[in-house]
Amino acid sequence: MKLTKSEQTYLELGSLYESYGYDKFLMRKFEEYSLYLENKNFLTSEHILTFNDPGGKLMALRPDITLSILKNAKNKKGAQKVYYRENVCRLDKRSMQYVEIEQLGIEAVDSVGTATLLEVCELAKKSLEAVDPDYILCVSDMEYVLGFLETVKGMDEGATERVMSFIKSKNAHELYLELTACGVKEEYAAEFSSLIMFSGTNGEIFEKAKALVLNQRMEKALMNIKSMTSESAMPEKVKVDFTLMNDISYYNGPVFCGYVKKIPRAILTGGFYNRMAQKFSKTCAVGFALSLDELDAYYGENPEYDVDALLLYDSEEAVKKALRLAESMRSTGMSVRIEKSVPEGIRCREIIRVDSD
Amino acid sequence: MLNIALPKGRLGMKVYDMLADIGYECPEILEDNRKLIFENKKNNVRYLLVKPSDVTIYVEYGAADIGVAGKDIILETMPDVYELLDLGFGKCRMCVAAPVGYREDTDRVLRVATKFPNIAKNYYMSKNREIEIIKLYGSIEIAPLTSLSDVIVDIVETGTTLKENNLEVIESILPISARLIANKASSNFRADEIGRIVSMLKNRKNEV
Numbered sequence: 001m002k003l004t005k006s007e008q009t010y011l012e013l014g015s016l017y018e019s020y021g022y023d024k025f026l027m028r029k030f031e032e033y034s035l036y037l038e039n040k041n042f043l044t045s046e047h048i049l050t051f052n053d054p055g056g057k058l059m060a061l062r063p064d065i066t067l068s069i070l071k072n073a074k075n076k077k078g079a080q081k082v083y084y085r086e087n088v089c090r091l092d093k094r095s096m097q098y099v100e101i102e103q104l105g106i107e108a109v110d111s112v113g114t115a116t117l118l119e120v121c122e123l124a125k126k127s128l129e130a131v132d133p134d135y136i137l138c139v140s141d142m143e144y145v146l147g148f149l150e151t152v153k154g155m156d157e158g159a160t161e162r163v164m165s166f167i168k169s170k171n172a173h174e175l176y177l178e179l180t181a182c183g184v185k186e187e188y189a190a191e192f193s194s195l196i197m198f199s200g201t202n203g204e205i206f207e208k209a210k211a212l213v214l215n216q217r218m219e220k221a222l223m224n225i226k227s228m229t230s231e232s233a234m235p236e237k238v239k240v241d242f243t244l245m246n247d248i249s250y251y252n253g254p255v256f257c258g259y260v261k262k263i264p265r266a267i268l269t270g271g272f273y274n275r276m277a278q279k280f281s282k283t284c285a286v287g288f289a290l291s292l293d294e295l296d297a298y299y300g301e302n303p304e305y306d307v308d309a310l311l312l313y314d315s316e317e318a319v320k321k322a323l324r325l326a327e328s329m330r331s332t333g334m335s336v337r338i339e340k341s342v343p344e345g346i347r348c349r350e351i352i353r354v355d356s357d
Numbered sequence: 358m359l360n361i362a363l364p365k366g367r368l369g370m371k372v373y374d375m376l377a378d379i380g381y382e383c384p385e386i387l388e389d390n391r392k393l394i395f396e397n398k399k400n401n402v403r404y405l406l407v408k409p410s411d412v413t414i415y416v417e418y419g420a421a422d423i424g425v426a427g428k429d430i431i432l433e434t435m436p437d438v439y440e441l442l443d444l445g446f447g448k449c450r451m452c453v454a455a456p457v458g459y460r461e462d463t464d465r466v467l468r469v470a471t472k473f474p475n476i477a478k479n480y481y482m483s484k485n486r487e488i489e490i491i492k493l494y495g496s497i498e499i500a501p502l503t504s505l506s507d508v509i510v511d512i513v514e515t516g517t518t519l520k521e522n523n524l525e526v527i528e529s530i531l532p533i534s535a536r537l538i539a540n541k542a543s544s545n546f547r548a549d550e551i552g553r554i555v556s557m558l559k560n561r562k563n564e565v
Contacts, residue, residue, distance in 0.1 A: 136545045158483075170439040170544075197441070199552035239545065243439075259542045264419020265437065266541065 005131075005299040006292040010085050010104055012130045013290070017083035020123060022106055025082035027068050033058040035067055042067065042250045042276055047091035049098055061089040066273070066287060069107045070280040079111035085292070105270070105289035110282050114227060117254055120270070120286050121228050124256055125237060127290050128268055131299070134261035138241035139228045141254045142271075144209065145245060147217030148192065154183040170243050172197045188212070196242045202229045205240045224254050250276035256288065262298040267291045308334040310348040312341065317356035325354060359402050359550060362416055362424030364409035368447050368535060372425045373404065375444075379557040413438060413538065422543035423551060428533045429512055433473045438538045441555050445562050447535035449514040451476060453528040456501050459508070470500030471510040480510070480530050498522040 003011070014024070033050050040046055042064070049061040062068060065086050073080050083106045092099045106123060108116050121139065128135035145167060149160065159182050166175035172193040179189035195208050206226060213219050229238050244255045255271030270288025277285035309329055313322040319338075326336040342351065361376065363369035373386055383397035386404055396403040405421055412426040413436035423441075429451055431440060451473070461467065470491040471477045481488045491506050498518060500506040512533060513519060513526055537558065539551055 134546075138545065170441055170539075172441075173443045174440075197552075197555070199548040239548075241545075259545050261546060264417075264540055264542045 005295040006102065009130050009290075009292060009295060013104060013127055014083065014085070016126055016130070017106055017123065020081070020119065022081045022083040022108075025069060025072075025084045025107075027062075027065070027072070027084065027086060029087070030059045030061050031068055031071075033060040035071060036060055036063060039067055039250075039276070039279070041247055042273075045091050045093070047098075049089055062086070063088055063090050065103060065105065065289065066107060066276070066285075069287075070109065070277060070282065070285065073109045073282060074280045080107075080109045081111060082107055082109075102292040103289040104292050105287055107285060107287035109277060109285045111286075112284050116286060117224065117272075118227060120288065121238075121254075121256065124258055124268055124270065124288050127288075128237075128258045128260055131267065131290075131295060132260040132262065135237060135258060137238050137256055137258045137268075138244060139225060139238055139254065139256045140240060140242050140244040141221035141224045142245055142248065142252055144218050144221035144225070145242060146248065146252070147215050147221060148212070150217070151214050152179070152182050152184055164245055164248075167196055168243050168245050170197055202238070202240050209240075209242070221253075228254060228256075244271075246271060246273075254286075258288075258290075263294055265294075267294060304347065305349045306347045307337045308349045309336045310342065310346065310351045311336060311338045311354050312351060313338065313354045314340075315356050318354045321356070322354040325352070358396070358398075359423070359547070360405060360421040361402060362405045362407050362412045362421035364412055364425060364427075365406045366409070368409070368425070368427075369406060371446060372444070372535070375558060375561060376402075376554075378561065379554065381554075410434075416538050416540050419540050419542060421540070422547060423537060423539045423554065425535050426538055428531075428536055429473060429476065431536060431538065432479075432531075433475050435475070436538070437541065439541060439544050440536050440538050441551070442537040442558055442562075444535040444537060444558065447533070449512050449533045450526075451510065451530040451533055452513045452526045453480075453508050453510055453530065454498075454501075454513065454519050454524045455508040455527050457523050457525050459501075459527065461507070467508065468506040469508055469510055470497055470506035472497060473510055476530065477510040498524055 033048065036043060036048055045063065048063050051059055053059050065084055065088060069082060085104045087100045087102050089098055089100055108120060125137050128137060149155065149163065159178060162178050163175060166178060175196065176189050176193040179192065180186055192212055195212060198205055198208060209222055213222060225240055229240060244257050246255055251271055251273045252275055253272035257266045258268030259266055268288055268290045272284065272286045274284040277283065311322045311326055313319050322338050326338055329336045363372055381400055381402045383395050383400065383402055383404055386395040393406045394403065405415060407415055409427065410430050412424040413430055413434050415421040416424040416438050417436040425444065427447060467486060467488045468491060469477050469488050470493050472493060474490045474492050477490055491500065493500060497509045497511045500509055501524065502522060510530065516526065519525060537555065544551055
């Protein structure tokens with residue numbers, strides 16, 4: 001059987017994650033709804049498919065994997081490293097229909113230190129490479145932007161939201177206006193705004209960002225970014241991108257996002273979500289998810305033929321002959337289909353008519 | 358080949374002129390025909406002429422690497438794209454308008470007719486005002502005149518249409534202009550080229 005791109009990727013990456021000591025984690029398809037209700041900001045959408053179990057408990061078709069892993073890890077001691085291949089059920093914002101999305105990912109809970117950061121980055125890169133050697137992993141540390149924002153005194157909740165939105169969309173012109181309206185000096189606002197747009201080398205971005213450091217939080221973040229880019233086996237595949245910002249109620253620290261050449265959107269997202277982990281009595285957690293769904297659509301092969309040979313028998317007497325012929329052809333590696341007449345729309349390399357004579 | 362989605366019509370042609378000036382010329386686009394895709398292999402560029410409200414979709418889904426869309430469309434559809442530059446033209450305002458002399462009854466739900474339900478919803482949510490949205494696809498000005506709605510939320514350029522229909526602006530929501538947007542993956546894989554375009558368009562804008 002020919003494996004699809006998503007199946008090949010899963011097999012390759014499953015072995016890779018296991019070679020790094022990650023255990024396969026299998027979970028139920030549904031969870032109690034309360035888990036998502038209590039952590040709804042962590043989810044990409046508030047729309048969750050629910051149902052009542054026979055006991056009357058409100059259950060939900062899982063819209064997220066990370067929460068289930070944290071819930072499972074809550075009462076376990078020590079560091080845990082797991083990988084998974086699971087489906088999540090989410091509302092597609094364009095079609096406004098629920099869709100099942102297949103994800104392959106890893107999570108490292110309570111495994112602290114630079115080693116984990118670099119290991120997860122390395123695995124993210126290898127995961128993208130398994131899909132397509134032409135990939136880019138964007139990295140950042142949210143603390144850099146958050147460290148800057150804490151220095152801006154005149155910023156209310158609405159302004160913070162707008163600033164975050166302008167950063168995420170690389171909207172430097174409106175970011176500049178918002179920052180100056182909040183009292184940031186024009187020169188600094190202009191430099192900071194141009195930093196999020198800057199498309200130079202990592203070294204150039206790093207120098208530009210270094211000049212804008214205002215506190216230890218920003219400095220530490222920059223060190224993390226430097227580690228992720230410079231201590232990498234393939235530094236040219238890693239790009240610094242300060243627009244990577246996840247929900248600050250849950251995420252903090254390093255974040256990453258990966259692209260492959262043929263897919264027009266990020267297929268890998270992840271980062272540290274220590275704030276979320278702390279809600280489950282853990283100190284830190286990091287992980288990423290790779291979307292397997294789109295791989296077959298963009299990397300799938302469309303074979304020229306559905307089947308190598310189509311055997312057409314003209315009478316009941318010819319059936320045995322057709323079956324024998326098909327079997328011998330299959331033994332040579334061909335795919336063979338037997339029919340009485342040509343099925344509509346079939347594409348076959350050759351049609352062989354088997355008669356009773 | 359760089360794929361560029363342009364809005365059909367006057368705005369699209371203005372953007373094309375700017376892009377042609379900075380090296381992305383494709384003279385075929387100026388011919389009077391019904392073609393929607395124009396390619397210039399020499400300049401390594403392909404233009405897609407699409408409905409203005411579809412530009413964001415073409416860019417978000419990667420059929421186009423970059424495109425030009427109004428801020429109104431961007432705010433309404435919230436596409437997952439980068440908004441790289443305010444091109445500084447196609448300027449107008451998103452406004453609330455009502456019949457001349459209208460006085461709002463704050464004791465009941467406000468009926469708002471609009472082509473931009475998300476912008477209207479977010480605006481009134483920021484004011485904590487309960488509204489009923491009536492989504493229309495055109496001739497919005499008729500809605501308050503026929504008691505279909507109390508007010509409208511729409512784009513106002515000169516205000517002539519409002520005036521001729523005995524309406525006036527009662528609140529200004531935000532300024533609108535044309536924006537250069539880019540697909541996120543393309544922005545990474547073609548960072549140098551897109552960065553160069555942004556920089557050249559910015560310089561050209563500053564010169565005007």
